[in-house]
Amino acid sequence: MTETFTERAEPDHADRVPVDMADLPVQHPRDPAGPAQARARFFNSGNAFNIKLPPVPGRVFSDEAARALTPETPTGLVACDQSLAMACPFPATTPLMLARYATIAAGETLATDFPATGTIAFVIAGTGTTRCGGETLSWGPGDVMLLPSGPVEHAAGSRAVLWLVGNEPQLAHDASRPPAEPVAPVHYPAAEIERQLALIFAATSNAATSGLALIFSSDGLEAGRNILPTLTLSLNTLPAGTHQRAHRHNSAAITLAVTGEACFSTVDGARCDWTPWATLVTPPGAPHSHHNHGGGRARFLIVQDGGLHYHARTMGFSFLEE
Numbered sequence: 001m002t003e004t005f006t007e008r009a010e011p012d013h014a015d016r017v018p019v020d021m022a023d024l025p026v027q028h029p030r031d032p033a034g035p036a037q038a039r040a041r042f043f044n045s046g047n048a049f050n051i052k053l054p055p056v057p058g059r060v061f062s063d064e065a066a067r068a069l070t071p072e073t074p075t076g077l078v079a080c081d082q083s084l085a086m087a088c089p090f091p092a093t094t095p096l097m098l099a100r101y102a103t104i105a106a107g108e109t110l111a112t113d114f115p116a117t118g119t120i121a122f123v124i125a126g127t128g129t130t131r132c133g134g135e136t137l138s139w140g141p142g143d144v145m146l147l148p149s150g151p152v153e154h155a156a157g158s159r160a161v162l163w164l165v166g167n168e169p170q171l172a173h174d175a176s177r178p179p180a181e182p183v184a185p186v187h188y189p190a191a192e193i194e195r196q197l198a199l200i201f202a203a204t205s206n207a208a209t210s211g212l213a214l215i216f217s218s219d220g221l222e223a224g225r226n227i228l229p230t231l232t233l234s235l236n237t238l239p240a241g242t243h244q245r246a247h248r249h250n251s252a253a254i255t256l257a258v259t260g261e262a263c264f265s266t267v268d269g270a271r272c273d274w275t276p277w278a279t280l281v282t283p284p285g286a287p288h289s290h291h292n293h294g295g296g297r298a299r300f301l302i303v304q305d306g307g308l309h310y311h312a313r314t315m316g317f318s319f320l321e322e
Helices: 062-069 168-173 190-202 306-312
Strands: 005-007 016-018 059-061 076-080 098-104 109-112 118-125 128-132 135-139 144-148 152-156 160-166 186-188 212-215 232-238 243-248 253-259 263-267 270-273 279-282 288-292 298-304
Touching: 059 062, 062 076, 062 098, 062 118, 076 109, 098 109, 098 152, 128 144, 152 160, 190 212, 190 232, 232 243, 232 288, 232 306, 263 279, 288 298
Parallel strands: none
Antiparallel strands: 005 016, 059 279, 076 098, 098 160, 109 152, 118 144, 118 160, 128 135, 128 152, 144 186, 212 232, 232 298, 243 288, 253 279, 253 298, 263 270, 263 288
């Protein structure tokens, strides 16, 4: 049997004892011939795959929502940041996504330039315009927008609150830059969203359908049915007195509670009550379900890093109840 040894004293010392390869520290080259060789590091099959990262916390960002909706809150951004809990060196709501509330006082502007492939925006309240990608979009409550990378300027006609989600953590993780050719702006007005929902409500579904949801895409990403190459966006609905069957998927989800009374989600067995415009985090792989015990139809907007998993064939969606 071949044994692995580690030296206890000088390199040529004869006093050697067996060591488990999992206990070996990172190895450096012995005699590097130059800077490129000196940068090399070596692990093994015992110590390379035992990295234990902090889990993605399931969380409801209700205080952040309340702060954004407070009339006295000045123009600016309120981040749903749990990077400390995940040991991320950059702001993040989940490892690959970051959600924010943007507040804009009447008559003021908010300029952003997020290092992201694009940003999904939902208008919670107010009216205004957004200038981006050489276009100007006029928006109101209930509108959805896809904003490209690069400078974006929001101007509020009345006090406005927007919900913004982008993939900045994804690009920060591997030091990527936004694309040289940004995605084009896309505007989904509230009236058109209502028309599309009416088509869905009038249709039938089958046992394999995951709820009644409107999926947002664009002409450039129609084939993949995503809103960004790595992100998906859906407006899910739940009739009164119903629930969405428990299920799981490998993508993380960030959910905005749009409408619904006496609604809650269960995530990994924990009950998460909805509060107005709160942001809910569903960790990747966590069993979860959504429940409407109120008297009207509930709506919730969900962003997932699903495009990434669809491309990698790793979505792993499954129902957990009949």
